[in-house]
Amino acid sequence: MNKPLENSTFVIFGATGNLARTKLLPSLYHLDMENQLPEGIKILGVGRRISDRQAWIEELENDLKGKVRGGLDKKLFKNFCEKLEFFNGGLRETANYQLLSEFLQQAQFSRNISFYFSLPPTLYGSVVTHLGKAGLLKEDQGWRRVVVEKPFGNNLESAIDLQRHFDKYLKETQIFRIDHYLGKETVQNVQVFRFANLLLEPLWNRNYIDHVQITHSETIGVGSRGSYYDEAGALRDMIQSHLLQLLSLVAMEPPVSMQAEDLRNEKVKLLRSISPIPKNAVSSYAFHAQYSSGIVNGEKVKGYIEEEGIPEDSVCETYAAVKLHIDNWRWRDVPFYLRTGKRLAEKRSMIAICFRQPPKQFFRTSQLEKFQPNWLLIGIQPDETLRMELTVKKPGLDMKTQTISLDTCLNEDTSKDAYEGLLLDVLEGDHTLFLRADEVLQSWKIVDPIIRYWDSQTDYIPTYAAGSWGPEESLRLFEKEGQAWRSSLNPEKNR
């Protein structure tokens, strides 16, 4: 049995915002429902839009109704509300930190405190500085932790600058940089799959793997997050963080142990082995585009520049594809293709590993015919699945072949949100699934040449029709003729 958690106070900055309402508070409710929260925990919401605790609870009741497993239970909700407190105040005003500090002196609040930054990223540096100056990050009376959402910085330079603010008032062990992708069941399964099964290890290298594709596609557009998204774009929003994390889990060497630091050391080592993208050849390694109007799931949808909050001359990318090489013993010359986009044909996150062809093609009937290579597909969402494609003989008198697949669904119950486990990890002080400073900075370093090049291209961006699988031109990233993006789990449906 796990050790009972130490009592603590969980402060949510930005408790009135989208992330807190749709993810953090439902996850905390679920943890409470399952008796996973520490006895005596207080959850302190901080925001400006809502005036007091009562108003927060009323809004929360509405928010939780449609979201929690099994429907909102009156008794459980009442129990949960007993843990809630609210502090109204802006975080740009220095005086509010003194007031917050006094508020937290009340006996009901444990001196072990987590501060969750569910805030506009532009506030992170100043909030840390204010908390530090108000003495709220000192650990003399209990531990202090800061949980920070992505993006950590907007490019390499700003991430380094932000880290300086954090270094001034915090030790690395106090910081939890969240990437909620790492909390997903299947993402964690990549490690188990790789390191608990000897079967694949001999094949997991340049001798047998032709290339690896990592895709995150969405059918939704930018919605109401237009002004945030237009500053970020697909590369910063998805590739710098989530997709590079997936890549490092797929490609890293076995760690010394599954302890946080050993794991993070291996991920950083892998990221450091990625060959830098040459500044003068970015377009051979990266491709970007923006969605125009089209049809998604049978419905006509607007183009990106017609969306709310988007300037009509925006050249922000909603699609990004990048080719990376890992210059190490295991992976030299194996391309890793990363792709993400909004308003694509299907919502899907998938790792697709394409194996090399056998040295001799025995079973083909014509010179032109080629075997389908073996693929190993790891579906992350919506299907949490593992699929291995093999070539077998078609039943019948002729020696004809067909592709079959060995499949398994890894998780029938997808109702558990990644945030539930991650919040629990913060309360336990377990850093395994959180990013270390050097990891984040190295990820920015990898995409930095692309950011600089795309930022300089201010007058044109290619487009793709909403509802398609993105621009055909991105196929030029592939190194071998005939290779293409793997978009579906089903080989017949691909492209």
Ligand SMILES: NC(=O)c1ccc[n+]([C@@H]2O[C@H](COP(=O)([O-])OP(=O)(O)OC[C@H]3O[C@@H](n4cnc5c(N)ncnc54)[C@H](OP(=O)(O)O)[C@@H]3O)[C@@H](O)[C@H]2O)c1
């Ligand atoms: N939403 C998601 O699904 C998602 C996913 C991944 C990462 N994130 C990250 O999570 C963070 C929050 O995102 P969000 O979508 O929740 O944004 P949001 O809906 O705009 O909420 C921002 C929150 O920040 C508060 N805030 C803003 N300025 C403030 C100030 N000066 N003083 C005090 N509070 C202030 C707002 O409170 P008031 O309105 O009460 O002032 C609001 O609660 C961002 O860093 C985002 O990148 C979000």
